[in-house]
Amino acid sequence: MTLQVQDYDYIVIGAGSSGCALAGRLMDLLPDVRIALIESGDDHLSKAAASNDPVNHEFLAPTKTMLLWNGKADRGYKTIPQKQLNSRAFPFTRASGLGGCSAINYMIWMRGFRSDWDENMPEGWKGDDIETEFQWLEGKIDPFLYESNTLCKRATEAARSLGYKTAVEKSKWSSPGTNDLMRFSMTKEGLRRDIYRSLGADNDRITLVRGVAERVIFRDEGGDEQDTPCACGVKLRLKDGTTKDLFVKDGGEVILSCGAIDTPKLLQLSGIGSSKLLNDLDVKVIKDNPFVGEGLKDHVMYPMAYGINELPEKVSPNGINSSLHDDSLNVQFLFNDGVTVPIMIPIAIKQPFLEKAPVETLCQGIRDGMVLWYGTLLSKIVGVLIACSPLVRTKMQSTFTVLVNVMKPVSVGSIRIRSRDPLDDPLIDPAFLREDADVQTLLKGVQIVRKLVKAPPLADIMEKELTPDGRKHDDDIESEIEQIKKTCLPYHHSTGTCSIGNCLDGQLRFKGINCLRVADASSLPFHPRVPTNASSMAVGARCASLISESRN
Ligand SMILES: Cc1cc2nc3c(=O)[nH]c(=O)nc-3n(C[C@H](O)[C@H](O)[C@H](O)COP(=O)(O)OP(=O)(O)OC[C@H]3O[C@@H](n4cnc5c(N)ncnc54)[C@H](O)[C@@H]3O)c2cc1C
Structure with missing residues (x-):
């Protein structure tokens, strides 16, 4: 069964570090907009807090972080064998659930080097600009x-x-x-902070939709190929196996915050990426961009x-x-x-x-x-x-x-889908x-x-x-x-797979596509020389500020 809903100003896909920062900050700046926040995984933290079973408390204790990997909050990804490292294939932990990787990480909070932002980012993203976003985040998270x-x-x-x-x-x-x-970034009591709630992404005006985004929907998909494609919604698969199409209002936008692995995966499944890769896999090309999924960096x-x-x-x-x-x-x-x-x-x-x-x-x-x-x-x-x-x-x-x-x-590494099936893990x-x-x-x-x-x-x-x-x-x-x-x-600090410059403009809009932005670790054109949670959240928060500025 396919349901259709057409109500939102913004659809944010992924309620991880950046998606929560984006949705929460947007609510602060534009309290009247309606947002759908889509998340594939569970609310592990609040379930753990409410549970009497000590096993669930692993979610709350930072020292138990590793016990979460390969568990229910981990997508269970693996890299392809790394020839240069005796062909080892590494487990590649990526979260599924509210809070994203901040719900399973070590909770180190580091802004990083101001000079990295000054030297590598375009106008609007320099140290002074991003300082405002860090201050907003730190006001909420209180590291x-x-x-x-x-x-x-x-x-x-x-x-x-x-x-x-x-x-x-x-x-x-x-x-x-x-x-x-x-x-x-944990609480003073030493417990994991629930960033979905701390950042205000649980606001009443944000509709949390549980489901896996399988692809972005474009207006007039069968139309003239000369037209600039315009994102207008998303095709979701719900837990019970049914599908649901969500749409934005006229002038609304779809924003991808699925992280450095799943954002390029979703783009490629939606026909945005290298036309060679997409043609080989029989995915209809919406926009040829050879940089989608390339540029992967990690510590x-x-x-x-x-x-x-x-x-x-x-x-x-x-x-x-x-x-x-x-x-x-x-x-x-x-x-x-x-x-x-x-x-x-x-x-x-x-x-x-x-x-x-x-x-x-x-x-x-x-x-x-x-x-x-x-x-x-x-x-x-x-x-x-x-x-x-x-x-x-x-x-x-x-x-x-x-x-x-x-x-x-x-x-520099890459993320590529291996088939047009959204359930298939990407090649990492x-x-x-x-x-x-x-x-x-x-x-x-x-x-x-x-x-x-x-x-x-x-x-x-x-x-x-x-x-x-x-x-x-x-x-x-x-x-x-x-x-x-x-x-x-x-070290689990992936970035750069849909970056400003190669794929996005300075407003995080995907080049050559209307009404589609990407705001997460994949947007970063430089690799922070520190753990990447704070930077990813800052990208989400900055995206909200850019949207707000463009509406005023
Ligand atoms: C094990 C581990 C430890 C780490 N330790 C630290 C640390 O101590 N300090 C630090 O600064 N950084 C750390 N990091 C890195 C940091 O957590 C990440 O850089 C940051 O969380 C990335 O944010 P993001 O929003 O880009 O992605 P994520 O936080 O991964 O959010 C993406 C969200 O999108 C959802 N999603 C993905 N695909 C779909 C889809 N198709 N449909 C619907 N939802 C979808 C996911 O479920 C997830 O909630 C660690 C990372 C890991 C994995």
Whole structure:
């Protein structure tokens, strides 16, 4: 059955970080407009808050973030095998549900570098323009500064002894250097913030429609191909399998905020993209634009782990307590006390696990629950027994994980639909470390870390480096590169797949199509050198301001 509704000024597709910011800000600026906000996934956070089942509380606790991946809030995407990384195919977590990825992320809140906006964005998007949007967001979200622990202070002092200056403390914009303060978007009680409600996207004048957008509808679809296509609605598939067409009023607009993976997917399914790709898949071409889905960038993370002989007196809500920015790379200091923060080591040593791991690493993995998360039933039982054994307990170690991150990747990947079926996952090729420059950036970071752990006062608490294969990689570049290939991970900060310039004008309007905008992480023509949630939300909020300005 197909229902038709024709009532809205704006249809926003995707109630994630940017979609919620867009809808909430639009309500503040233009309280009389009617918005339909379409979301494919569930309201996981409010369900979790209302539930007595502790399993659901994973949604609320930032330290349990990883337990959400591959669960009901994750789309379960996987990359295509990355040839340059021993053909590993990576799970590529993307949320489905109100709040989007902000409902399953680590809740780090960073505006990033003002200069990145000044240098890479067109008029209307410079630091001063976007400052207004960050202020609006921060007024709603109230991110808080987490003061570091003594061990992180050791790390930042060691960095200073190597010549790194102190990043401007308490500044809301990032600055180069080392810093032992972190901002988080969670509540002061340490719970995940519900951004759908915090940003006012639950306003009564916004109609939340639950369904999967399968394609954008254009006026006179069968009409003259010379005409400029004009978006006027969206074809939805509801949970019960029925379809529903939603339309905007005359002069209304359709805005895509499905994120850096699903926005290009939806555009391509709607006939907007490379005509070669679309023709090959028998999708009617509405607008040929070879850049749709291209330009994918993501940060790559390489975790290095060390045993330490002292426990921090406290750890931040997600364990990351301080960091060091060095232009194209970033080093984050993370303490695993194994209780509050059991997350990074298990992932880092997951693959070669049980091959040649030294006993300390093995014990760490068992204690941190790796076997419990990834193993078969038998290995889970064995894991629990081993974890309880006296030998393992005496070998337990607290660890210091240093995440070396490529923050200005040169490698560029792509998103392409594999068929015209909306249920098919897209082909995700993040091209991690495909360019040697990115490998060199990681190697530079590794060298910085090796110097750092030898510098006092950090050196005083460091024990040996824990590598998955138990080997020492110091000074052996080839084996270090091999190690990087085996253990690097996505940081889940995708951007750039439908960017301003290539696909959009400075008003976020899709070039050559009327009444269609894109406002999310895919719109960014530069890759922020920080985690991307705040920037994505700022794009959504800015879109609302641009719409409001154009109506006045
Ligand atoms: C695991 C993980 C951890 C992260 N940690 C951090 C962090 O700590 N700090 C930080 O700054 N950044 C972090 N990020 C990145 C940050 O969360 C994202 O950059 C940001 O959420 C992107 O916002 P978005 O609006 O572009 O996309 P999303 O937030 O993904 O929103 C897209 C929304 O659209 C919906 N949707 C998609 N397709 C359709 C469709 N066809 N029909 C209807 N609805 C649809 C989705 O369900 C989703 O709700 C993390 C990301 C991940 C995945």
